[in-house]
Amino acid sequence: MSALSSQAYKGTRDYYPEDKRVQNYIFAVWRSIAEQYGYEEYGAPTLEPLDIYAAKSGQELANEQTYSFTDRGGRVVAIRPEMTPSVSRMVAARRQELPYPARLYSIANFMRYERPQRGREREFWQLNVDIFGVDDIAAEAEIITMSDAVLKAFGAKDDDFVIKINNRKLINFMMAQYLGLDAVGAQLMVKLFDRKDKISPVDFHDQAREILADDAEEGLQKVDLLLDAKSMADLPAEIRNSSSVVEVQELFTLLERAGVKSAVFDITLMRGLDYYTGTVFEVYDTRPENTRALFGGGRYDGLVGLFGAEPISAVGVAPGGTAIENFLEVHKLVPELVSKTDIYIVVLGDAKRSASKLARDLRDQGVNVELDITDRKLDKQIKTATKKKIPYMLFIGDDEVKTEVYTIKDAFTTTEQKLNFASIVSLIKSKRR
Amino acid sequence: MSALSSQAYKGTRDYYPEDKRVQNYIFAVWRSIAEQYGYEEYGAPTLEPLDIYAAKSGQELANEQTYSFTDRGGRVVAIRPEMTPSVSRMVAARRQELPYPARLYSIANFMRYERPQRGREREFWQLNVDIFGVDDIAAEAEIITMSDAVLKAFGAKDDDFVIKINNRKLINFMMAQYLGLDAVGAQLMVKLFDRKDKISPVDFHDQAREILADDAEEGLQKVDLLLDAKSMADLPAEIRNSSSVVEVQELFTLLERAGVKSAVFDITLMRGLDYYTGTVFEVYDTRPENTRALFGGGRYDGLVGLFGAEPISAVGVAPGGTAIENFLEVHKLVPELVSKTDIYIVVLGDAKRSASKLARDLRDQGVNVELDITDRKLDKQIKTATKKKIPYMLFIGDDEVKTEVYTIKDAFTTTEQKLNFASIVSLIKSKRR
Numbered sequence: 001m002s003a004l005s006s007q008a009y010k011g012t013r014d015y016y017p018e019d020k021r022v023q024n025y026i027f028a029v030w031r032s033i034a035e036q037y038g039y040e041e042y043g044a045p046t047l048e049p050l051d052i053y054a055a056k057s058g059q060e061l062a063n064e065q066t067y068s069f070t071d072r073g074g075r076v077v078a079i080r081p082e083m084t085p086s087v088s089r090m091v092a093a094r095r096q097e098l099p100y101p102a103r104l105y106s107i108a109n110f111m112r113y114e115r116p117q118r119g120r121e122r123e124f125w126q127l128n129v130d131i132f133g134v135d136d137i138a139a140e141a142e143i144i145t146m147s148d149a150v151l152k153a154f155g156a157k158d159d160d161f162v163i164k165i166n167n168r169k170l171i172n173f174m175m176a177q178y179l180g181l182d183a184v185g186a187q188l189m190v191k192l193f194d195r196k197d198k199i200s201p202v203d204f205h206d207q208a209r210e211i212l213a214d215d216a217e218e219g220l221q222k223v224d225l226l227l228d229a230k231s232m233a234d235l236p237a238e239i240r241n242s243s244s245v246v247e248v249q250e251l252f253t254l255l256e257r258a259g260v261k262s263a264v265f266d267i268t269l270m271r272g273l274d275y276y277t278g279t280v281f282e283v284y285d286t287r288p289e290n291t292r293a294l295f296g297g298g299r300y301d302g303l304v305g306l307f308g309a310e311p312i313s314a315v316g317v318a319p320g321g322t323a324i325e326n327f328l329e330v331h332k333l334v335p336e337l338v339s340k341t342d343i344y345i346v347v348l349g350d351a352k353r354s355a356s357k358l359a360r361d362l363r364d365q366g367v368n369v370e371l372d373i374t375d376r377k378l379d380k381q382i383k384t385a386t387k388k389k390i391p392y393m394l395f396i397g398d399d400e401v402k403t404e405v406y407t408i409k410d411a412f413t414t415t416e417q418k419l420n421f422a423s424i425v426s427l428i429k430s431k432r433r
Numbered sequence: 434m435s436a437l438s439s440q441a442y443k444g445t446r447d448y449y450p451e452d453k454r455v456q457n458y459i460f461a462v463w464r465s466i467a468e469q470y471g472y473e474e475y476g477a478p479t480l481e482p483l484d485i486y487a488a489k490s491g492q493e494l495a496n497e498q499t500y501s502f503t504d505r506g507g508r509v510v511a512i513r514p515e516m517t518p519s520v521s522r523m524v525a526a527r528r529q530e531l532p533y534p535a536r537l538y539s540i541a542n543f544m545r546y547e548r549p550q551r552g553r554e555r556e557f558w559q560l561n562v563d564i565f566g567v568d569d570i571a572a573e574a575e576i577i578t579m580s581d582a583v584l585k586a587f588g589a590k591d592d593d594f595v596i597k598i599n600n601r602k603l604i605n606f607m608m609a610q611y612l613g614l615d616a617v618g619a620q621l622m623v624k625l626f627d628r629k630d631k632i633s634p635v636d637f638h639d640q641a642r643e644i645l646a647d648d649a650e651e652g653l654q655k656v657d658l659l660l661d662a663k664s665m666a667d668l669p670a671e672i673r674n675s676s677s678v679v680e681v682q683e684l685f686t687l688l689e690r691a692g693v694k695s696a697v698f699d700i701t702l703m704r705g706l707d708y709y710t711g712t713v714f715e716v717y718d719t720r721p722e723n724t725r726a727l728f729g730g731g732r733y734d735g736l737v738g739l740f741g742a743e744p745i746s747a748v749g750v751a752p753g754g755t756a757i758e759n760f761l762e763v764h765k766l767v768p769e770l771v772s773k774t775d776i777y778i779v780v781l782g783d784a785k786r787s788a789s790k791l792a793r794d795l796r797d798q799g800v801n802v803e804l805d806i807t808d809r810k811l812d813k814q815i816k817t818a819t820k821k822k823i824p825y826m827l828f829i830g831d832d833e834v835k836t837e838v839y840t841i842k843d844a845f846t847t848t849e850q851k852l853n854f855a856s857i858v859s860l861i862k863s864k865r866r
Contacts, residue, residue, distance in 0.1 A: 003741030004485055006526035008478050009510060014523045015476030017537070024474065036796040038774040038803025040821070041457065043448030045441050045556055046479065046512065046542060047500070052437055067480070069502030072546050077442060079479065079512070090447045093439035099820035101807060104450070109479060113505050123478055138806040257786065258793065308436030341471040353690065360691065363469040370471025373571040374534060387532035388473070 011114075011122025017388075021337040023125070026154075026324055027107050030127040033150045034105035037142065039129055042104050044086040047071075050078040052085040055306055056275040065112040079111040083128040084275065084300065084316060091132050091314075092307030100133030100312075119292060119326045126295075130316035132304070137247050139315040140279040141254035143297060147283055147317050148260045154324070155333045161294065164266040165251065165281045168298070169244035171270065174226070178238055179219055185211050194270040196227075197291065232265050239267070251279060275300040279315070289330045295319040342368045342428045343408075344385035348378060348397030355396045358406075358421075365425045386411060391431065394424070444547075444555025450821075454770040456558070459587075459757055460540050463560040466583045467538035470575065472562055475537050477519035480504075483511040485518040488739055489708040498545040512544040516561040517708065517733065517749060524565050524747075525740030533566030533745075552725060552759045559728075563749035565737070570680050572748040573712040574687035576730060580716055580750050581693045587757070588766045594727065597699035598684065598714045601731070602677035604703065607659070611671055612652055618644050627703040629660075630724065665698050672700070684712060708733040712748070722763045728752040775801045775861045776841075777818035781811060781830030788829045791839075791854075798858045819844060824864065827857070 008014045015023055034041075053062040061081055068078040080086055087104060106128050116122055129146060131139050144163060151161055175186035188211045196204055205220065212219035222236070229235050232245070239245070248265065255263045263281075271280035278299035285294055297317030305311030328334045343362065347355045352375075359371040370390065372381045385393050395407040408424060409416045419427065441447045448456055467474075486495040494514055501511040513519055520537060544556050562579060564572050577596060584594055608619035621644045629637055638653065645652035655669070662668050665678070672678070681698065688696045696714075704713035711732035718727055730750030738744030761767045776795065780788045785808075792804040803823065805814045818826050828840040841857060842849045852860065 004488060004522070004739050005482065006522050006740040006742065008522075009480045009482065010506070010508070012478035012480065013476075014478070014526065016523065016527065017473035017475055020474045020476050023476065035773050035801045036799075038777070038801060038823075040450035040772060040774070041453045042450055043446075043453050043456065045445035045447070046544065047442045047445065047556070049438065049442065055437060067502075067504065069500075071500065073443070075443070089437070089439050089441075090449065093441075093447065094449065099817045101805075101817070103803060111479065123480070134807060136806070136808075142804075142806065257789065306437050307439040309439065339473060340468050341473070344471070356690065366469075368468045368471060370536060371575075372534075373567060373569070373575060375569075384532045384534070390471075 009122075011116035013121060013123070017339070018337075021339075022325060022334060023321060025335065025337055026321055026328075027125075027127075029153045030107060030150065030319065031105075033146055033153055034127065034129055036149075037103070037146055039103040039105040039131075042087070042090065042106050044080070044083065044090060044106065044108070046079055046109075047077045048080050048086055048089075050076045052089060052306075053078060053081060056085070056273075056300075056303060058272055058274045061112070061273070065114055067111045067113060080108075081110055081112045082273075083108060083110070083126065083318065084130070084273075084303065087128065087130055087316075088300075088303040088314065089307050091312065092304045092309035095304070095309035095312065098132075101139075102132040103130075104132070105129045119290060119323050121322055125321035126318045128316060128318045129297075130314055132312050132314045134315070135301075135313040137251045137279070138254065139313070140251055140281075140299060141258060143315045143317050144251075144255060144263065144281055145258040145260055147281075147295070147297070147319070148258075148262060150319060151283070151327075154328060156327070156331060158261040159286060160331055161262055161283055161285055161327075163260070163263040163281055163283050164269045165248070165263055165279065166266055166269040166271075167244050167248050167279050168276050169278060170239070170242065170248065170267070173242045173244060174239060174267065177242075178236070179212070179222060180215065181211070185213075190270050191272075193268050194272050196268060226267050229267055235267060247278070271296055271298055273300075275303050277301045281317075283319075285327055285330065287330050290323070290326055292323075294323045294327055339388055339390045340368055341370050341388065341390045342431075343370070343392045343394050343424075344381075344388065344390045345369060345371045345394045345396060346378065346381040346385065347372050347375075348395065351396045351398060351401050354401040358394075358396060361421065362424065367425060367428050392428070442555075444549035446554060446556070450772070451770075454772075455758060455767060456754060458768065458770060459754055459761075460558075460560075462586045463540060463583065463752065464538075466579055466586055467560065467562055469582075470536070470579055472536040472538040472564075475520070475523065475539050477513070477516065477523060477539065477541070479512055479542075480510045481513050481519055481522075483509045485522060485739075486511060486514060489518070489706075489733075489736060491705060491707045494545070494706070498547055500544045500546060513541075514543055514545045515706075516541060516543070516559065516751065517563070517706075517736065520561065520563055520749075521733075521736040521747065522740050524745065525737045525742035528737070528742040528745065531565075534572075535565040536563075537565070538562045552723060552756050554755055558754035559751045561749060561751045562730075563747060565745050565747045567748070568734075568746040570684045570712070571687065572746070573684050573714075573732060574691060576748045576750050577684075577688060577696065577714055578691040578693055580714075580728070580730070580752070581691075581695060583752060584716070584760075587761060589760070589764060591694040592719060593764055594695055594716055594718055594760075596693070596696045596714055596716050597702045598681070598696055598712065599699055599702040599704075600677050600681050600712050601709050602711060603672070603675065603681065603700070606675045606677060607672060607700065610675070611669070612645070612655060613648065614644070618646075623703050626701050627705050629701060659700050662700055668700060680711070704729055704731055706733075708736050710734045714750075716752075718760055718763065720763050723756070723759055725756075727756045727760055772821055772823045773801055774803050774821065774823045775864075776803070776825045776827050776857075777814075777821065777823040778802060778804045778827045778829060779811065779814045779818065780805050780808075781828065784829045784831060784834050787834040791827075791829060794854065795857065800858060800861050825861070 066078040209216045276298040280298035282293040282296035299315045301313045359369045393409045499511040642649045709731040713731035715726040715729035732748045734746045792802045826842045
């Protein structure tokens, strides 16, 4: 038999301890912000019936990007490509019992069959934060404030990112009333706006002209006006006076009060998924290395109702691990991360049995101890400890067994000191926050 | 369109906040023990090529229980049904660079297409703990000691569980030399022993007779001798004197020194997976409610070598979340778990804006605060806070805005006190460990 490949499946990643430390750091920051705002963690299955995505996630995601298959019992299922349908299903299943507003978060993995590229992997991790049961712009304000807080908690500054905000109701008004498009034309134009940063201005105009058909020239002028608008004041009066603008303005007032400085209105922001019904937003890195949206979210009031329950309003956001990691790298915000192991015990001579007992006693005191059980030479044991980036080495040989005083070496400063058991425990505890 | 089902996919579970708290408690205990012993966390992809299971996991697992399918690029893949092949693949991919002994752990989800029943779900979570590069029984001693430590950390006592230990080399000797079976017969007998607790003694004997064929009666007597052996001393001299017994005895010496009191030798323990090469063990609940093994592990020295790398010795164990949860329930070891949210702010009158600022200031001090943003009546807000099991409610109305002294109510004792900002922060910090 020929050897099996040792490579990870295409578009997925193996997280070795040094990679996992970074991921765990990202998860810990996500978790701290979600919990600071009173969100509670939930979990959902990896597999879902495919039709929950077909319903509202959009054709591209459901038909082209899912890992879907028929299980051994004939059910057509998909590895979840996103969390929103799952959490909506869960809320629908306990529509009556849950306390509202329900504030829920999860940290989970997802799969999409896309071409792997920078910031995009076939398997990826996301924080999903959702609030159910608040039919008021205060919900959007909270979710967007949290999005801002997450990036700040990683050490980002206000000008490192921008939060672009729009509203589906405003988009609908713009497409139907302002541009005079029918339902099909409106949908095509939304998709075109959604792709506008990925195609050339010439292509954009050509495709817009095709959608506008009869009134192409007047329509194109109107489209250009929208594209050029830098703020709400630049918009044509017709849009500025539409009723949905009120809730957009209220949102900006709440965000300002909450100290969010990176939010801007952007009439051209569409956000791909079909289930959004009100506010939509996307967060962008201001540095040119990351051109795609870091993450986004919005209001999706109709989704819970698809599962046979009375509809309930919902707003959510979902930052992804890979995009955040790229953001941190570009902005040099990845902290120095060391092993969670405190001490590596290097064993000399016949001290094996005593070393084992020492390790046990230290662990009982809450110290994380790796014990060398290999009977190797001193230099090999030291090499292992160094390679693992463990902060301290403890040396134990016949002398130390007698005196119960051990040599402790700081792996980074290389300074050594001789300490007894109690002092070792104190040293380690003092080094932790 | 008819409504979508709100049920989770068959054999999988939705973890609502109260379920997720229990799971997180289990994960936290797992993590603390793994890290106390100096193991570092890694992560692996959800999907793997199917053939990594076909190689060594055993036919039943690979052919009948995997969630396998062909991806959009024509690759035959499976949702991982276990972690051992993945972590072995990862070690093989960095065979030269990794520091040894490599001590690795992960907490991850897996899927197997099995009939769902008590303690067994189609999607389940496992702690996987593996040590690579120690060709000595000290590795088994460490892994089994950790298995014991995990159950103790949950509050289990020595007589709540038993760790049954056997050795594949001894099993091979028993099948080939003692029972005189050829390779095919030996494999059938191993599978039969593996099923012995699931079938009746009569069925066991009938099937054993069939495998033994010619020498059935003499063979059956020998088999009965093995089944009746309560300790190593009861075994026939032929087995007791075989060379593999030495390492079994050494293992028991090391376990005794490490304070493991629940370990017993069991010549009838087989452990299903094909990749084990030496020590095998399984942990059983001593209470009759849980008859299946809680979890198990063993030595699998050949697996890394399948991935084109030089072989490296390995020992691992993998406790599962569902089995542990059942164990904790039966032994009444699930602790009282409350929300991670510290305070629910109940907002009265026109205090909305001040309440929002107060929430922000408390969060800046590390307090987890859920703010009511619903403009609902007092009783409805209190009901939500109570249902969520949040330890404290804070009431803010016009008076509190003026005085900056707030009413804090302990949700469990229902005692109230009036506190200023600093005192609230102190109160919350003092309640946390």
